[in-house]
Amino acid sequence: MAQNHTTHGYAPGAHPDLPPPVRTTGPIGWIRANLLSSPLNITLTLLSAWLLWSIVPPALNWALFDAIWSATDRKDCWAQMDEPRAGACWAFIRGSFRLFIYGWYPEPERWRVNVAFILLLLAIVGVLRDNLPGKKYWLWFAVAFPFIGAWLIVGGFGLTPVGTQKLGGILLTVIIGVTGITFSLPLGIALALGRRSELPALRAACVIFIEFIRGVPLITLLFVASTMLTYFLPPGSTFDLLMRVLIMVTLFSAAYIAEVVRGGLQGLSSGQYEAADSLGLTYWKAHRLIILPQALKISIPGIVNTFIGLYKDSVLVLIIGMMDILGLGRARLNDPDWLGLAPELYLFIALFFFLCCFSMARYSLSLEKKLETGHAQ
Amino acid sequence: MVQASPNTPNIFLRLWRNEGSRGVIIQIVTMVVLFALIAAIARNVVVNLAEVGKEFSFAFLSWPAAYDIGFSPFIEYTNQSTHLRAAVVGLLNTLLVAVCGCILASVLGFTLGIMRLSSNWLVSRISYVFVEFMRNVPVLIHILAFYALVVTLLPPAKKAIDVGAGAFFLSNRGFYTPSPVFEPGAGMVGIVIILAIVIAVGFKRWAKQVQDRTGKAYPVFWISTAIIIALPGIAFLTAGMPLSWDIPALKGFNFKGGMAIKPEFLALCLALSYYTACFISEIVRAGILAISRGQSEAAHALGLQNNRTLQLVIIPQALRVIVPPLCSQYLNLTKNSSLAIAIGYMDITATIGGISLMQTGKEMETMMIVMGVYLVISLAISSFMNWFNHRIKLTER
Numbered sequence: 001m002a003q004n005h006t007t008h009g010y011a012p013g014a015h016p017d018l019p020p021p022v023r024t025t026g027p028i029g030w031i032r033a034n035l036l037s038s039p040l041n042i043t044l045t046l047l048s049a050w051l052l053w054s055i056v057p058p059a060l061n062w063a064l065f066d067a068i069w070s071a072t073d074r075k076d077c078w079a080q081m082d083e084p085r086a087g088a089c090w091a092f093i094r095g096s097f098r099l100f101i102y103g104w105y106p107e108p109e110r111w112r113v114n115v116a117f118i119l120l121l122l123a124i125v126g127v128l129r130d131n132l133p134g135k136k137y138w139l140w141f142a143v144a145f146p147f148i149g150a151w152l153i154v155g156g157f158g159l160t161p162v163g164t165q166k167l168g169g170i171l172l173t174v175i176i177g178v179t180g181i182t183f184s185l186p187l188g189i190a191l192a193l194g195r196r197s198e199l200p201a202l203r204a205a206c207v208i209f210i211e212f213i214r215g216v217p218l219i220t221l222l223f224v225a226s227t228m229l230t231y232f233l234p235p236g237s238t239f240d241l242l243m244r245v246l247i248m249v250t251l252f253s254a255a256y257i258a259e260v261v262r263g264g265l266q267g268l269s270s271g272q273y274e275a276a277d278s279l280g281l282t283y284w285k286a287h288r289l290i291i292l293p294q295a296l297k298i299s300i301p302g303i304v305n306t307f308i309g310l311y312k313d314s315v316l317v318l319i320i321g322m323m324d325i326l327g328l329g330r331a332r333l334n335d336p337d338w339l340g341l342a343p344e345l346y347l348f349i350a351l352f353f354f355l356c357c358f359s360m361a362r363y364s365l366s367l368e369k370k371l372e373t374g375h376a377q
Numbered sequence: 378m379v380q381a382s383p384n385t386p387n388i389f390l391r392l393w394r395n396e397g398s399r400g401v402i403i404q405i406v407t408m409v410v411l412f413a414l415i416a417a418i419a420r421n422v423v424v425n426l427a428e429v430g431k432e433f434s435f436a437f438l439s440w441p442a443a444y445d446i447g448f449s450p451f452i453e454y455t456n457q458s459t460h461l462r463a464a465v466v467g468l469l470n471t472l473l474v475a476v477c478g479c480i481l482a483s484v485l486g487f488t489l490g491i492m493r494l495s496s497n498w499l500v501s502r503i504s505y506v507f508v509e510f511m512r513n514v515p516v517l518i519h520i521l522a523f524y525a526l527v528v529t530l531l532p533p534a535k536k537a538i539d540v541g542a543g544a545f546f547l548s549n550r551g552f553y554t555p556s557p558v559f560e561p562g563a564g565m566v567g568i569v570i571i572l573a574i575v576i577a578v579g580f581k582r583w584a585k586q587v588q589d590r591t592g593k594a595y596p597v598f599w600i601s602t603a604i605i606i607a608l609p610g611i612a613f614l615t616a617g618m619p620l621s622w623d624i625p626a627l628k629g630f631n632f633k634g635g636m637a638i639k640p641e642f643l644a645l646c647l648a649l650s651y652y653t654a655c656f657i658s659e660i661v662r663a664g665i666l667a668i669s670r671g672q673s674e675a676a677h678a679l680g681l682q683n684n685r686t687l688q689l690v691i692i693p694q695a696l697r698v699i700v701p702p703l704c705s706q707y708l709n710l711t712k713n714s715s716l717a718i719a720i721g722y723m724d725i726t727a728t729i730g731g732i733s734l735m736q737t738g739k740e741m742e743t744m745m746i747v748m749g750v751y752l753v754i755s756l757a758i759s760s761f762m763n764w765f766n767h768r769i770k771l772t773e774r
Contacts, residue, residue, distance in 0.1 A: 034498035048499040201404035215755035217712040227740040312515035346522035357513035
């Protein structure tokens, strides 16, 4: 043996490390481990590849390569293709794009919507970014934004008033989403605290409210808002339909937020409450400084999921005749020029919602990671 | 002594500073405000109803509904039937779509969840992309888009696609399948099926007792399956096969015979189930990941085989994590089925809460019925959930 070593010129143990076998590292190793590790795995890979091959190229051809981007109507669209309906007719969406964003908002006043959208973006950035100078003022601005936005869009106080029945499209969807999200969080926290309260009457009232709202579909509540709510008000008083819908949507998602926050409150160990008590903190101080920061941190995923649900549910207003993006789109489908272009329309709206909701979901994931302090088991 | 010193606050402030009495004050104030609100609303309702000349009564339920319901698979319904009957048809349709949707959603959701955990990268990515795209799009858009696809892309009945064996057809009027026709003697086979299930359950219990006593294990699954298949099979053959199939056939412009699954039902049921399946798949994934690796290693160390490990160790523990959120997904699916109104499937919201409301102008009464029905369904599902939770709760010493 010793002879052997000397012939190769290495002292025992001095041989330099060989690179790992090609078959276990790099792209080849990855493919072997993740796609071809066993006969079953090979079959699954082949099946998936076949599935993707039969779906993705035709879908891409339809949506991108054979699609028509400018045309006057659907006949014109189809005339430009090799055969009718071979590709998507995005000219339909392009032609209605401004309608989809602004609804019937009066043309000369649309700058107000643009300003409101820009302010909304600023408010979102102000809330989400941590390292902004003057973070406190950004937060105050975000709290004030719903009111500034409402003033810009509805008018009054120096601006030309615009009736709420003129609101539509993405503008309406965003209004419902932002209002619901802003007001349902504080209301939901209050309901959760009420449900956890030691006062039986308060607790019972909160439980009944939460369970009732969670037990019925949102669509029935919207029906109530559109048909019945006027009966509940003093005779002769009228109440804007959009306002009624906003109230219902807010109450609906507040009930769900309340349950999520209650989960967070229950997730805290009782030692936290006892510690706050032994420091002599009052109920409100204990909750503001000790309990809620921790409980809300645990509930972030659930709260964001509820917000996503609320944003998605905003399309239900279509059923009581309000023209959000889906309602406007469906109205455009009845236009004789664009009949039968439902796939294009639904794909466009689906992508819009996907972008909004998926980014919210990703943000909540990153927030969870950021707030993770390692105390949780 | 009689005169209050400046440091002693007045009686109200003292009551407010005492924790017990403060609680009572807060509760009294809450109740007073709540009841005042309810009373004000009730008064407004009475005044407003009187003003428009309506009265609050459920008598309209016995009036003829005078509208058609295209889909009533369980009970007879004509446009001469009452509003009450229309409500029952709607309720049954809601339950039908909810039950079908829950079953489909569970199957699809478990499949997607397990695909997501697959060691095969391609399979897990396909599941991820599908789930993330589908669940971030409102379910109403799924329903409308699916319905539009069925109605616009499928051919008319005359050019229906033959999906299988000249008996299953797909057209824009719906999905046609053969329907079973029971002949005399079929009842007996039905009784034998029930009997076979009872025998199988009894055998399972007996086998468990034997195993507890002696440790001897029978292949319970295979024997019960054999009982459940063989006994009715023998009964079916001896009764002279009392079952035939009514096969749909094209007559004129539409299919006659067989069973037609309407496009509305198809679109609603499939859209609801794949949407809900995306949420279920995440629940299943979380449930399986929640079981630590040590559990299966411990089971293997005890000498349990793979399938016994799954059956006795992994699944019971994973179910404990999976079932509560799964139930709330079922509840969501049931509530989302109210979106049927958007495509004209006649569920409870569309019948009594839609057309009956418009025809009779009884907003209060019809909405109370609809909400009551959904509340009862919700309470039923959540009480089942509580019962199940209690049953499978980890018993710790």
